[in-house]
Each structure stands twice: as structure tokens, then as C-alpha cells.
Amino acid sequence: MALLETQGLTKRFGGLTATDDVNLAVEEGEVVSVIGPNGAGKTTLINQITRLLDPSEGDIVFKGESIVEAEPHEVAQRGVSKSFQTASIFPDLTVEQNAEIAALGAEHGSFRLNFFRHRNQYPGVSEGTRKTLEAVSLWQKRNTPASDLPYGDKRRLEIGIALASEPDLLLMDEPTAGMSPEETNATVSLVETVKEELGLTLVLIEHDMEIVFGISDRIIVLNRGRVIAEGTPEEIQGDPDVQEAYLGGADL
Amino acid sequence: MSDESANPTDAPETEADGGKTLGGSASENTVTRLRTRWEGARDREVTVIGLTIVGVAVFPYLFARAPVVSDLLQGYQELASLMLVWGIFAIGFDILLGRTGLLSFGHAALWGTGAYAAGWASANITEFPLLVVLIGVSVTVVLSVVLGFLSLRRGGIYFAILTLAFAQMIYYMASAPLSFITGGDNGFTGVEIGSFLGVFDLGTELPSIAGTLIGTWRYAFIGAFLVFSVAAIHRVLNSPYGIVFRAIRENEQRAQFVGFNVWRYKLAAFVLSGTFAGLAGALFTIHGQYVPLSSLYWQTSGEVVIMTVLGGVGSLLGPLFGAGIYLWVEYIVSGGYPFEWIAPYWLLVLGLVFVSVVVLFPEGVWGLVGDLRRRVATRLEEQ
Amino acid sequence: MSLVSEAARILLNGLQTGAIYVLLAIGLSIILGTLKFVNFAHGALYLIGLYAGLLISQETTFSGGQLAEFGFGTIGLDWGFLAALLIVPALVFVLGIAMERFVARPFYDRPDTDQILLTFGLAIVAQQVVRVLFSGSSQNFAQPSWAAGPLQLPLIGGFPQWRLWVIGITAVLVLIVYALIEFTDFGLTVRAGTQDTEMVQLLGIDISRPYVVVFGIGAALAGVAGVVGGPLNVVNPTVGTDILVPAFITVVIGGLGSIRGAVLGGLILGITESFLIQWSLVIPSLGIDYGFAPWSQVGIYAIAAVILLVRPQGLLGSEVDVS
Numbered sequence: 028m029a030l031l032e033t034q035g036l037t038k039r040f041g042g043l044t045a046t047d048d049v050n051l052a053v054e055e056g057e058v059v060s061v062i063g064p065n066g067a068g069k070t071t072l073i074n075q076i077t078r079l080l081d082p083s084e085g086d087i088v089f090k091g092e093s094i095v096e097a098e099p100h101e102v103a104q105r106g107v108s109k110s111f112q113t114a115s116i117f118p119d120l121t122v123e124q125n126a127e128i129a130a131l132g133a134e135h136g137s138f139r140l141n142f143f144r145h146r147n148q149y150p151g152v153s154e155g156t157r158k159t160l161e162a163v164s165l166w167q168k169r170n171t172p173a174s175d176l177p178y179g180d181k182r183r184l185e186i187g188i189a190l191a192s193e194p195d196l197l198l199m200d201e202p203t204a205g206m207s208p209e210e211t212n213a214t215v216s217l218v219e220t221v222k223e224e225l226g227l228t229l230v231l232i233e234h235d236m237e238i239v240f241g242i243s244d245r246i247i248v249l250n251r252g253r254v255i256a257e258g259t260p261e262e263i264q265g266d267p268d269v270q271e272a273y274l275g276g277a278d279l
Numbered sequence: 280m281s282d283e284s285a286n287p288t289d290a291p292e293t294e295a296d297g298g299k300t301l302g303g304s305a306s307e308n309t310v311t312r313l314r315t316r317w318e319g320a321r322d323r324e325v326t327v328i329g330l331t332i333v334g335v336a337v338f339p340y341l342f343a344r345a346p347v348v349s350d351l352l353q354g355y356q357e358l359a360s361l362m363l364v365w366g367i368f369a370i371g372f373d374i375l376l377g378r379t380g381l382l383s384f385g386h387a388a389l390w391g392t393g394a395y396a397a398g399w400a401s402a403n404i405t406e407f408p409l410l411v412v413l414i415g416v417s418v419t420v421v422l423s424v425v426l427g428f429l430s431l432r433r434g435g436i437y438f439a440i441l442t443l444a445f446a447q448m449i450y451y452m453a454s455a456p457l458s459f460i461t462g463g464d465n466g467f468t469g470v471e472i473g474s475f476l477g478v479f480d481l482g483t484e485l486p487s488i489a490g491t492l493i494g495t496w497r498y499a500f501i502g503a504f505l506v507f508s509v510a511a512i513h514r515v516l517n518s519p520y521g522i523v524f525r526a527i528r529e530n531e532q533r534a535q536f537v538g539f540n541v542w543r544y545k546l547a548a549f550v551l552s553g554t555f556a557g558l559a560g561a562l563f564t565i566h567g568q569y570v571p572l573s574s575l576y577w578q579t580s581g582e583v584v585i586m587t588v589l590g591g592v593g594s595l596l597g598p599l600f601g602a603g604i605y606l607w608v609e610y611i612v613s614g615g616y617p618f619e620w621i622a623p624y625w626l627l628v629l630g631l632v633f634v635s636v637v638v639l640f641p642e643g644v645w646g647l648v649g650d651l652r653r654r655v656a657t658r659l660e661e662q
Numbered sequence: 663m664s665l666v667s668e669a670a671r672i673l674l675n676g677l678q679t680g681a682i683y684v685l686l687a688i689g690l691s692i693i694l695g696t697l698k699f700v701n702f703a704h705g706a707l708y709l710i711g712l713y714a715g716l717l718i719s720q721e722t723t724f725s726g727g728q729l730a731e732f733g734f735g736t737i738g739l740d741w742g743f744l745a746a747l748l749i750v751p752a753l754v755f756v757l758g759i760a761m762e763r764f765v766a767r768p769f770y771d772r773p774d775t776d777q778i779l780l781t782f783g784l785a786i787v788a789q790q791v792v793r794v795l796f797s798g799s800s801q802n803f804a805q806p807s808w809a810a811g812p813l814q815l816p817l818i819g820g821f822p823q824w825r826l827w828v829i830g831i832t833a834v835l836v837l838i839v840y841a842l843i844e845f846t847d848f849g850l851t852v853r854a855g856t857q858d859t860e861m862v863q864l865l866g867i868d869i870s871r872p873y874v875v876v877f878g879i880g881a882a883l884a885g886v887a888g889v890v891g892g893p894l895n896v897v898n899p900t901v902g903t904d905i906l907v908p909a910f911i912t913v914v915i916g917g918l919g920s921i922r923g924a925v926l927g928g929l930i931l932g933i934t935e936s937f938l939i940q941w942s943l944v945i946p947s948l949g950i951d952y953g954f955a956p957w958s959q960v961g962i963y964a965i966a967a968v969i970l971l972v973r974p975q976g977l978l979g980s981e982v983d984v985s
Contacts, residue, residue, distance in 0.1 A: 077536065079532075098540070099535045099536060100535045100536075100538050100539055100540050100541065103535070103536055103537060103538035104538045108536070108537075109536055111533075115530060115532065115533045115536075116530065116533070117525070117526055117529040117530050117533065118529060118530075119525075119529055120525060120526075120529060124522065124525075127522060128522055128523070128526045128534070128537060129537040131519055131522065131523070132534075132537035132538035132539050133537075133538065135519055136538070137538055137539055137540040137543075138539070138540040138543040138544065138547075139519070141518060141519060141520075142514075142515045142518045142519075142520040142547065142551065143511075143514050143515065143518060144518050144519070145514070145517050145518060146517055146518060146519055146521070146522065149519070188533070188537060191537075192537045192538055376775070380773070380775060381775075382774075382775040382778055382779070384778075384782075429967060429970070429971075432970060432971070432974055433970070433974055435774055436694070436698075436700045436774045436778075437914070439700070439774075439775075439778050440700075440910045440911075440913075440914060441914070441970070443907055443910065444907060444910065444911050444914070444963055444966055445963065445967065447907050447959075447963060448959075448960055448963030448964065448967070451959035451960045451963070452960050454956075454959075455955075455956030455957070455959075455960075456956045456957055456960060458956075577903075577907065578903075581782065581786070584779070584782065585783075588779060623728075623794060624790070624794060626786065626790050626793075627787065627790035627791065627793075627794055629786075630783055630786035630787040630790055631787055633779075633783045633786070634780065634783035634784060634787060637776060637779045637780050637783055638780065641776075
């Protein structure tokens, strides 16, 4: 059984169909990349899976259960995490507190009546916080306010927040956008390491084809909201439809 | 200033980092070490409670009886009590405004309901002060849930408008249709407060030194609730709620995406702050033995907003100072001697100060004091 | 009085009450819709319009306040009501533009709460300045002589003429603003900005100028409301903050950024209020004779609560959330 499945997922904005009858299945442990030209519907697809947007039609199944009626926080609690395209962090909090919030969310659930219980009664949280920050190499900077971090570190913290909530499925929206080549390399190896260590399933939206072809087990190509191709990197590379979609068949 | 909500175990590390930025060689300095110990200790609950108790105990003496100081401030015992009552209101309000980032313009409804419920209970059910307070708080908690539920249906800017609107609805209910309970425009007059534990008349003075310092039993009664409130809020801020509230304030969507039910935490923040508003309202009745209709009017909501912002949002004790400053200006400065030159303009001055705090010093008076303290500390270390 | 004539009277009174709400709500609503700016000082613009109108149209003797202390107890240009009706909107329009430039603009990027705190503070300052100058006591704003007294209407009988004028002036102004927003290029930009500010900017349209004008128009309408509303009630420094709350409710009921919504909301509130003021439940056989006048203010908030529960975005509001 697939970990994540979308069935006939369609989202219309007025007259525009942003995703059109998208059926995809992501198996456990896979790295799947979603690519496509600008406006192909990639981000809309992710936003429906995280339940930020309501699909117009179709169903989303995660771990065998439909999540199409669930609230975003419920989807997160079930094990879907997302790293945002822009660093969506808690700017005035320290790096450690940023990760602590996410770890707390994973450890302690969506809501509890424990407002008189001291936070240090949750040792699992500080453990998770430290592990995450070490994984994204920000433990040394744990006392820095997040807003003072350089851009690359902010993006790593963003990924760290997504990891600290202990997901089974991690959706990454352009994790290397705006990064220097060094930062990009570091991020790619970071993604590969955490994937190995935590046994994550990854769905990646990415523009950098080098990364996509290097890291993916499978690639899904969207164009104008539709899946036009799906397969291993080798299969995608030779697909004429894909080359057509990317502006007159430039060589990938 | 947010030290109190940081994890206590972090404090020494935070300080070490601070020492580094101030210049490496100075970190061995005695002052730094003392400061490290001081800041570490300050986070501990016992310290916070202890300092609050000392402050509450000494304040009436300084304000109303001490030589020189009390002459300068023109303070008196009953105003000291009133400051504590509003102080509880303001520190509770800050759970919502300073921590969670939600601005309510409807807390008059909660404060006023606490006051009316306490007054009504004292006239009809029991004269025991503790029970009167308990009834006032309980009724307010129920109302907070309803009001919070309605006002949080829409996000963002709607919250301030909706809290304001529903609070005004309650004001108009009390003013006319329910005037057979509330006394309408005349306010609620039948308040009957008995003696504490059936023994101590709240109006009398405490014996010996305690009387000199603290003054009346009424002040002691209210002061005990202030200490309790500070302790309770300190604990809440160090519970998971504290950090979730801050997460919501900083980035609501992110907080949702790491799995928190943001809506419920907002409601929780509203109800928690409503609880303290109800407590303060009930104590207001015990203090004044009368409930004016204006306690429900939106000007009261505005006052607690001003106090909180003036004192410093997001700090445990800042709003307390804000309440003190506001009431001091309202009761002493507006009264004339020796402030005749400014008395007619007192609210205009407060308004202007409030606007400049919003524009220039978002951390309020408490933040300025903190800056000053840090600057002095830096100066000391450099020497 | 027959049922029909009573209903007609309730309707007219409701239209008049609602008219003032509409004038305030349109400004609040379009400023909120386009600029995403929450203006708690909107009532202060009403207050300023009111006092400016008072000073332009007549001579008033103030019993206290700093002006009286300095020997200016009786002041006013005494140019008549029409002059006030023409000058005040222009004056408050300029004030609105200044407010956009110096108050709102630096705060567009700050959180909503900061905007509310700032404008709330300014509302207090404005109210206190008026109080310091003219004292807190209530003044009488005379109805224009050409519209004083009752007018004999079919069905209803005598009805205060000025109230009809209020309805008429409001209707004309609302139509002008509606046409401006609905049928001009300026209006198109404003409407597009209500939908999606970023998109309009991407299309390369300079929205800062239309926005300034939007602010000015909203302010001018609040000023007019002060002038035409002045003779209906007593005049004192708290009227501005008092009227702000129902104006906000009007916006919430009607839906954000919608002129038609503001009109609908204002009418619903006005008519509810006038209905409750006039209506009593009389059942002689049971000895019941209960007037609902005390519930008139409660009623408008109850209606707001119900609408909000059933249709959170307001009656004519779009689904798009402002956050």
C-alpha cells in the first residue's frame, strides 16, 4: 500500500484549473520529485496535501485513511510535515526554541490541558530538539535569535522545524531556492542523510534539475495542472512530452 | 523582556553568550558572575514569587506612608489596593496581547461581569470574600468561553472588532434590559462584603509592623491574589502553553503546520486572560463595594489596553507597572496640587505617551527600564 | 395610528439611523478592503467633522474648556449649514490624506494589532484635544433653518424634515461613490486592489495614489456624517468613539470592502434599531405590555452575532480572508 495517494485531485480557482485530475502514489521510503514549468500546479498540489487548500474534487489518502476532511494540524499530527519555500520560522525566538516548538508539537499532540505543567517535564522534547539541531548543524547557534541567522541557515532551520515534528512524509517546497552553490550542496547532503537516518519518505518540489535527477527515485512531471509523465529519472530524461513542456524541448 | 518564559536550564548558557558579545576578556569579571547567578536565579519560580511578595508588602508603605517618597507621590492606601486590582487585570490581559498577539477590545465585558457577579453574589448568596471572588471568577470563565468562541470565528483584524462588539452588547444588556439585576445607570449598590474567614474585617489595619508596611486587611487580601496571579501566570508561561502562544504570535501558520490546534490555543489564551479579568473584577467589587455601569463600557477595555502597552507587552511585570502609572496619573495628577499645570490634560498626556510608546518603544516602560539596566551593566563591566 | 403608517415611520427612522452608519461604514470598509488598514480613528474623523461643522455653521457658546478660559467662549463663523456641508468634507478629505501619508503608510507593514493600537491612541488624543478646547459638556447643533420642523407626509403624517434630508444626502453620496468605484478606471484599480494587492502591483499599476484618494474619500464621508448627523443628537467629545462600534458592526455584517454590503448592513442595523424602539408587545388578555426600546442597542449586536455565525464573511463579503 502506498504511503500517500491522491485520487483525481482537482483544484479550480475561478476559471483556472490549477491541478487537474492528479493521481499519484508515493511508496514508503521513496524520494519522489514533482517538477514542471512555472504555474504547473506544483505548489497548489502540495498545499492541498497539507490541507491549506480545499480540493475542488478528489481524495487524498495517507496511511490508508482519507485526510481530505482533516485540519492542517491534524495532517501534521498524522505524520505529514512541510518545509516551506520561504523560511517560515519564528523570527523572534532562538534557534533552539524554534526547534523546541516543533518537537513539542510531535511529542505532545495538537492540544492538551496542561497549562500548569512545567515544560521541563517533557524530557523527550529537549532530546528531540537537540537531535534535530545537530542534524541540521545549528546546535552551535542554538541561542541565536532566528531572525539574526544568515539566509542559508534560516532555510536549514526551516528544514529543521519540519524534521523536528517527526514526520513520516516530508514535503519540501524548493528547499534550495535562493541558495549559493555551497549551501545547495550542503542542503542536498543534509536531505540525503536525514532521509537515510530517519527512514523518511520525501516529496520534493525543485527547479534545479541536477538535484532532481541526482536524488529522486521517481519523478512526476506536471504541466498545466496535469501529470504528463511519470517514471525513473532515466525514463523522464528521454520523454519527448517533458522536453516539449520545458520550452521547445531544451535538453534536460 | 522574556526571560521568565525561557527554559530555566538555558539561562547560564544565554548569559555566557551575552558575555561573549560584550567582549571576551570581561567575562571573568565579578559583575558578570554576579549577574549570571542573578539572572539564573530570577527565572526560578520561587524567586519570582518571593520578589513579588516583597514588592507587594513594601509597596503601600513606600507609596502611602514612607517619608519623602510618599509626599512626592501623594499616594494613599486605597489607591495602592486599586493599583493591584488593575495590575491583575493587566497581567492577565497580557497573556492574550503580549504572548499570543491577540488584541481584545472586549475585556471590559469580562472584568465587568466578574465585578457584577461578585457584587450580586455578595448581596444574595454569601458575604464571605473568598466565596464572592470564586463566584465572580466562575461566572466570568463561562462567559469567556462563549465570547472567545464567537470572537475567534474570524481571524486577524476581526478579533478586535468582534470582541469590542460583543462586549458592547453586554454593556447595553446591563444598562437597560437587565437593569432589574444590575441597577442600570446607577450601578450595583447592594454590595455586602463580610470579614475574611469570618474574623478579619477587611477595612481594619493589620497588627504592628505588618500594619505599617501593608496597611489594611483588604490590601493584604488583594495582594495575596496578586501574588497568586503572578505565580500562576509564570507557571502558564513556562508550560507548553507559553511557547505555543509565542509560536502563534510569531507565525500562526507555522504553528499549525507543526501540529498545534491553533484555534484551541487561542481560545485557551482568551479564557485564561478572561479568568484573571474576572478575578480582578471581583476584587474591584470587594475594593470599592460598588459596581458602576461604566465597568462594562468599552472605555474600560481601552484602559487595560493602555496600561498593558504602556507598561510593556510580553513581560510578566511590565503591565503591573503600566497599571500603576495609569492610575497614578488618573487619580493623583488629575486631582490638582501639585500638578495643577497638567491636571486638565491628564488623559491627553496619557494618550500622547501611549501613541509614542506604540510608535517608538514597543516594549513599553518596562522595556526601557530593562535597556537602562543592561546599559548600566555593560558600563560596569567595561570599567 | 394604522399598522401601515407605523411601519412606514419605522422604515424612515431606520433609514435615517442607518444612513449615518452607512456613511461611516463605507469609508471603514474600503480602507480595510484595499489598504488592509484597521482605522480605530475613523470615529475621530466623524468627531472632527462634527465640531468643524458646528464652528462653521453657527456661533456656539461653550461653557468651559481652554478656549473659554482665554476669552473665546463664544465662537463660530456663522456661515450657515450649507457652507459647513461643503467645506467640512474638503477639510476632512485633506485630513484623511495626511493621515494616510503620516499615520497609516508607516504602519502598513506592521502587524494589525499595532495599527489598531496606534489609531486607538490617536482617537483618544483627538477626543481629548476637543475636550480640552471646548470642554466635555454637550452642545446643541441647530438644524438648518430651511429644514427645521416637521413635514406632512402621506400615510405617516408629521415627520422631522431634517431626517429626510439626511436620508437624501446620504443616498446621493453613496451613489456617487458607488459609481466612482464601479465605473471608472480609478475604481477598477481600487476593486482589483481589494481582491489581490500583489497581483495589481505585478501588473505594474501604481496603487499608492488611488490608495491615498481612497483614504481621503473614506475620511470625507466620515466628516459628512458628522455634519449631517450633528443636528440629530447632542454634541460632545465622546460621540466619535460611541459611533465607531456600530460602524464596525455594519462593516462586519455587510462584508469587507463591499459598498453594497455597507449599505445593506447599515439599513439592517438602522431598521432593527428603529423597530425595537417603536415596538411593544401588547397582549391585553394576559396583561402584557412590554416595550422593546431597552433592547434596541442589544438588538443590533445580536443581529451581528447571528449573521456572523451563519455567514462569517458577511452578507455580501467574498470568501477571501483578510489576514
